[in-house]
Amino acid sequence: MTLILGIETSCDETGVAVVENGTRLLSNVVASQVVLHAQYGGVFPEVASRAHVEAIVPVTQQAMDVAQVTLDDIDAIAVTRGPGLAGSLLVGVNFAKGLALGHGLPLVGVNHLEGHVYSLWLAETDTALQFPAVCLIVSGGHSEIVLIREHGDYTVVGSTIDDAAGEAFDKVARLLNLSYPGGPAIQHAADEGDPTTYAFPRALRGHGYNFSFSGLKTAVMRAVQPPHQGRRAPKSEGMTPEQLRPDVNVADVAASFQVAVVDVLVEKTIQAAATHNAAEIWMAGGVSANLLLREQMQEHSPLPVRYPPLALCVDNGAMIAAAGFFRYQQGYRDDLALDVRPMWPLVSIRDHMTKG
Numbered sequence: 001m002t003l004i005l006g007i008e009t010s011c012d013e014t015g016v017a018v019v020e021n022g023t024r025l026l027s028n029v030v031a032s033q034v035v036l037h038a039q040y041g042g043v044f045p046e047v048a049s050r051a052h053v054e055a056i057v058p059v060t061q062q063a064m065d066v067a068q069v070t071l072d073d074i075d076a077i078a079v080t081r082g083p084g085l086a087g088s089l090l091v092g093v094n095f096a097k098g099l100a101l102g103h104g105l106p107l108v109g110v111n112h113l114e115g116h117v118y119s120l121w122l123a124e125t126d127t128a129l130q131f132p133a134v135c136l137i138v139s140g141g142h143s144e145i146v147l148i149r150e151h152g153d154y155t156v157v158g159s160t161i162d163d164a165a166g167e168a169f170d171k172v173a174r175l176l177n178l179s180y181p182g183g184p185a186i187q188h189a190a191d192e193g194d195p196t197t198y199a200f201p202r203a204l205r206g207h208g209y210n211f212s213f214s215g216l217k218t219a220v221m222r223a224v225q226p227p228h229q230g231r232r233a234p235k236s237e238g239m240t241p242e243q244l245r246p247d248v249n250v251a252d253v254a255a256s257f258q259v260a261v262v263d264v265l266v267e268k269t270i271q272a273a274a275t276h277n278a279a280e281i282w283m284a285g286g287v288s289a290n291l292l293l294r295e296q297m298q299e300h301s302p303l304p305v306r307y308p309p310l311a312l313c314v315d316n317g318a319m320i321a322a323a324g325f326f327r328y329q330q331g332y333r334d335d336l337a338l339d340v341r342p343m344w345p346l347v348s349i350r351d352h353m354t355k356g
């Protein structure tokens with residue numbers, strides 16, 4: 001039995017978890033900063049790192065208490081090294097180094113996107129996950145289609161050329177005066193709406209596996225704002241309420257926007273899976289919580305579709321522990337010189353492996 005302590009601080013959640021053999025959750029504690037950032041309509045980096053500093057010790061203590069373990073029971077410490085906010089990553093990595101040094105434990109740096117993929121290993125399922133898989137990783141910061149041939153073997157076959165899918169949800173939610181984070185708010189609003197009201201663009205459809213969501217965001221802005229405001233960038237709006245055209249039905253806009261995003265995500269993932277002879281389609285990351293995305297992927301995919309338990313779609317320490325376990329098993333170790341990599345792309349483990 002191998003117990004990994006997983007630590008995640010790349011963005012706005014302080015997450016610590018204890019996972020057994022990469023698949024069994026013993027504890028998973030997440031201190032969310034959503035309330036802190038809601039007033040800005042997005043993550044405020046300095047506020048995030050300060051909140052991680054305050055939360056990391058109590059969250060770790062709680063994760064060990066719930067799992068009923070001490071550091072003596074832990075085999076290795078896995079921590080998110082990147083990508084993410086530099087100041088936030090530093091809090092987790094420095095804390096992990098301190099624990100590793102103080103208790104003589106191996107240290108394993110994990111890619112945050114890889115962490116999202118490994119949240120799938122924490123799902124209770126009757127059938128084992130099959131390689132090769134094509135995984136759609138969609139979060140607030142990333143939209144990637146990744147071919148995964150084996151544990152730790154990643155080839156990115158497509159990614160966004162501008163906004164991430166979750167970022168588009170967050171920005172459009174702001175345009176519609178919906179709450180932050182935007183994904184759940186839009187999904188909820190869309191329940192009451194007619195997705196055929198607006199024919200919003202499906203960018204790069206039929207053109208490879210890259211995504212583009214910024215044109216969609218602009219199309220929504222043009223549809224909802226009074227004409228004289230049409231060209232203002234949503235970012236410049238701060239938290240002042242958006243002026244909407246009087247005839248705008250927010251539910252219809254939300255539903256039409258949501259289906260436009262889902263259509264391209266589903267179409268491109270299924271095409272990529274066919275091209276690369278995948279055995280299964282996986283999805284992970286905050287946006288993989290979206291019910292329409294799950295439904296549509298299931299409906300259109302000829303292959304089995306896997307997604308993480310809802311609670312593990314957004315950032316958490318458990319997924320980092322699970323990914324850390326598989327790295328640890330392959331002999332991957334980091335030393336105390338481990339740095340943070342705010343822009344770290346998802347590369348195969350063998351391409352940056354240091355055996356310990």
Ligand code: KG4
Pocket residue numbers: 011138139140141142165166167169170181182183184187285286287288289290291313314315
């Ligand atoms: O994976 P995550 O917690 O953080 C990053 O690594 O970025 O993803 C957060 C993103 C946010 O943009 C949020 O709006 C989106 O996931 N999200 C959703 C849903 N739940 C969260 N997007 C669409 N539908 C949802 N139900």
Ligand code: ZN
Pocket residue numbers: 112116139140285286314315
């Ligand atoms: Zn994430």
